[in-house]
Amino acid sequence: xxxxxxxxxxxxxxxxxxxxxxxxxxxxxxxxxxxxxxxxxxxxxxxxxxxxxxxxxxxxxxxxxxxxxxxxxxxxxxxxxxxxxxxxxxxxxxxxxxxxxxxxxxxxxxxxxxxxxxxxxxxxxxxxxxxxxxxxxxxxxxxxxxxxxxxxxxxxxxxxxxxxxxxxxxxxxxxxxxxxxxxxxxxxxxxxxxxxxxxxxxxxxxxxxxxxxxxxxxxxxxxxxxxxxxxxxxxxxxxxxxxxxxxxxxxxxxxxxxxxxxxxxxxx
Numbered sequence: 001x002x003x004x005x006x007x008x009x010x011x012x013x014x015x016x017x018x019x020x021x022x023x024x025x026x027x028x029x030x031x032x033x034x035x036x037x038x039x040x041x042x043x044x045x046x047x048x049x050x051x052x053x054x055x056x057x058x059x060x061x062x063x064x065x066x067x068x069x070x071x072x073x074x075x076x077x078x079x080x081x082x083x084x085x086x087x088x089x090x091x092x093x094x095x096x097x098x099x100x101x102x103x104x105x106x107x108x109x110x111x112x113x114x115x116x117x118x119x120x121x122x123x124x125x126x127x128x129x130x131x132x133x134x135x136x137x138x139x140x141x142x143x144x145x146x147x148x149x150x151x152x153x154x155x156x157x158x159x160x161x162x163x164x165x166x167x168x169x170x171x172x173x174x175x176x177x178x179x180x181x182x183x184x185x186x187x188x189x190x191x192x193x194x195x196x197x198x199x200x201x202x203x204x205x206x207x208x209x210x211x212x213x214x215x216x217x218x219x220x221x222x223x224x225x226x227x228x229x230x231x232x233x234x235x236x237x238x239x240x241x242x243x244x245x246x247x248x249x250x251x252x253x254x255x256x257x258x259x260x261x262x263x264x265x266x267x268x
Contacts, residue, residue: 016240019195019238021102025194026102027105027107027193029201030090030094030109030115030198030199031108032201033200034090034110035085035088035091035110037090058174058175069157072156072158076152082113087117088114088245089248089259090199091115093251094106094115094118094199095118095119096257097252098122105124105189106124107124108125111125126179127208128179129170131170133168133169133170134167135165138163147167187211187214193218193220194220195220195221196211198212198232199244201226202226202230203224203230204230209231212232213235222235222237223238225240225244227243
């Protein structure tokens with residue numbers, strides 16, 4: 001006997017397709033799980049970044065040079081990994097659904113910039129981006145690639161050439177305030193959504209995880225596509241625990257849409 005969310009895989013895909021076909025103000029909300037298929041590790045899974053390493057708190061980064069050195073050691077590794085990554089089928093499918101008018105915005109917890117690379121527009125990056133850096137005192141900015149060169153040449157904790165303030169990637173660290181502008185945009189988009197698709201997110205990080213609830217309370221359908229259970233599964237209209245790339249490819253096929261590019265094609 002099936003419960004409300006336990007339906008056949010094909011039935012799930014058909015239902016998903018129906019929701020998307022009707023959507024005109026849909027939101028794709030993405031977490032680390034969408035980028036694992038591009039070779040970027042997640043943060044909270046069995047082999048996740050924070051499972052293996054203790055995060056550097058923002059307060060420690062600002063107060064302690066040793067913490068900044070540690071943060072930049074990790075930051076360089078993550079930047080190199082993200083720089084080598086290419087958008088996968090999940091990223092490309094989201095961009096195609098935007099082009100076709102089914103999705104109004106992408107809200108992402110990811111810092112890798114792959115939604116931009118796939119061609120998505122109106123991307124709201126809740127946790128910032130590791131493609132740029134900023135002085136934490138005066139706000140001067142640089143491409144991260146330029147600062148990585150300095151670190152690799154021996155400047156372990158890079159400082160601003162204008163005010164000597166600490167330079168940090170434009171990502172949100174533990175203990176750092178969430179960006180007000182992005183949070184406001186995400187809340188407005190969620191409240192106005194007719195469909196909210198959570199893809200590859202554990203939905204345990206607040207306040208970001210509040211957006212699916214806001215969308216649902218405002219009348220949107222809620223679809224959760226994730227390989228593990230989430231705290232909001234019981235709230236969802238549809239839960240799919242399958243591979244993201246394969247599921248999104250199947251969705252586009254049922255909608256008779258063509259996937260525009262893939263990571264494999266881009267590497268040729």
